[in-house]
Amino acid sequence: MSRVAVVGAGIAGVVCARALADAGHQVRIYEKSRGTGGRMATRRGDAGTFDHGAQYFTARDPRFQSLIRHLETKGVLAPYRGRIAQWSAGVLKPVADREPRYVGLPGMPALCRALAEGVEIVHEQQVAAVEQLQGRWSVLGAAGRDDGYDALVLAVPAVQALPLSVVVPGIAARVAQGRHHPCWALLVKFAAPLPVDFDAAFIEGAHLGWIMRDSSKPGREPGERWVLHATADWSRENLELDAGAVAPLLIEALRVVVPAVPPVIEARAHRWRYALSPGLGVGSLFDRDARFGACGDWCADGRVEGAWLSGVDLAAKLLPAL
Ligand SMILES: Cc1cc2nc3c(=O)[nH]c(=O)nc-3n(C[C@H](O)[C@H](O)[C@H](O)COP(=O)(O)OP(=O)(O)OC[C@H]3O[C@@H](n4cnc5c(N)ncnc54)[C@H](O)[C@@H]3O)c2cc1C
CATH class of the missing domain: 3.90.660.10 (Polyamine Oxidase; Chain A, domain 2)
Structure with missing residues (x-):
């Protein structure tokens, strides 16, 4: 059993984490907001509820x-x-x-919540940096650092993935091409x-x-x-x-x-700030030696289904390396 950290609890991060957890690995998702679902979001207020991000999916x-x-x-x-x-x-x-x-x-996040059932999510934990020492990954956030991960997955919009990906320059160069x-x-x-x-x-x-x-x-x-x-x-x-x-x-x-x-x-x-993406059409990005990957709509195609496919794609690349 390997330990994997996933940054981002949108559909891409959640489906990737789900596949890894189903294969018997210990997965923890770090999410900066209070909720699960990312851009599949619902806002509740005095006026009622609104799905203000993704409207529907195909x-x-x-x-x-x-x-x-x-x-x-x-x-x-x-x-x-x-x-x-x-x-x-x-x-x-x-x-x-x-x-x-x-x-x-009753709202758009339901899909991610259902897929995330049983997967550990640490909410309100913005990851500020990640680093690899002697083959093990650490996650650094406001609450301190967590060490000892065998693999690391970035499942956040490209602009937010870029500063975290600089530790693996080959991946960072591709992340830099992502657009929203x-x-x-x-x-x-x-x-x-x-x-x-x-x-x-x-x-x-x-x-x-x-x-x-x-x-x-x-x-x-x-x-x-x-x-x-x-x-x-x-x-x-x-x-x-x-x-x-x-x-x-x-x-x-x-x-x-x-x-x-x-x-x-x-x-x-x-x-x-980062809504729809034209998508790079590459599925996901993965460095096998570093056991480091990135997924999200911007890797594949800028829709809910594209993000889902990207998370599935990265899990398929990562599993044989664990
Ligand atoms: C206004 C709008 C309308 C849309 N309409 C549609 C539509 O009708 N149909 C459709 O199919 N798609 C639509 N989309 C696109 C769809 O929402 C996205 O393609 C999909 O939800 C992206 O999922 P994701 O997992 O790649 O990223 P996200 O959903 O963005 O998830 C990334 C998560 O990472 C978290 N995060 C970011 N940085 C950090 C960090 N440093 N540390 C910890 N957590 C972090 C974020 O809080 C977020 O929860 C729309 C999007 C928007 C914004």
Whole structure:
């Protein structure tokens, strides 16, 4: 049995840890936030709950599809059956594709929580550095250092992986190529239904990329709660604004799509510095001699499924080396 440290409790880190633990290894995940799920996140507040990161996910790989079917029977997730439209410079059309989309129950983190069952996660533990001495890895954070790991996995966005990966220059050089676009999200509760005949829409040409009635997802409480995602370009240009300044700007952007926006009860903006990634298409990165690897959506393809595949890929590379 080997000891493995995983940094990051998003879907990539959790699935990698799960595979290693299922093979009999002792795995500990370090996660800087209070929750499990990373960008598959739900925020609860006075206005209710909002999935403010990943909105839904698709499943194209047969292995992921089979996991989805299994977790659906366990009530961890469900298909999304809302009406999805495409709005492009004033023209509204229904989205024609019939690709199944899924959401976690009661929120997006459910998938990661289910996969992490039985795996040790140390929350609120930001890893500041990792180092290898005589073949053993140490993890250094605010709470001190943990020694004695046989292998180390980075499962965090590329920009956050870079300072941790410098100890293995071959990996760091590839990590440096990873990219993420930013995204400002607005979580807004309206006093009355938005006068539209869709539940979610891809938007083109109004500073917004996506809008979704959160309560149109299965298992959510009723209410006119919407999540608006600004485009990557708009988010980049306005990245350093205060959240309070972003909210009215994105409501104005929404008025371009829906002129009669009802009164707002509450609107809170959330800045994702590292949101969607174009993906490097390499699965995962692994140095067998160092027993050091990196995974995440940015390695594979910038979606939930891409992150899952990346974690699976890294576990398959790491297991024979343990
Ligand atoms: C606004 C938005 C909308 C999206 N919409 C969709 C969508 O509709 N469909 C879809 O498929 N995908 C979507 N995505 C992308 C999807 O969420 C990601 O591809 C996927 O969740 C990435 O998982 P991951 O495990 O690679 O990384 P993450 O989920 O980012 O997990 C990394 C974890 O590492 C932690 N961490 C970082 N640094 C440290 C450190 N130093 N020490 C300890 N912990 C650390 C973070 O807190 C985080 O929990 C969206 C993302 C965003 C932000």
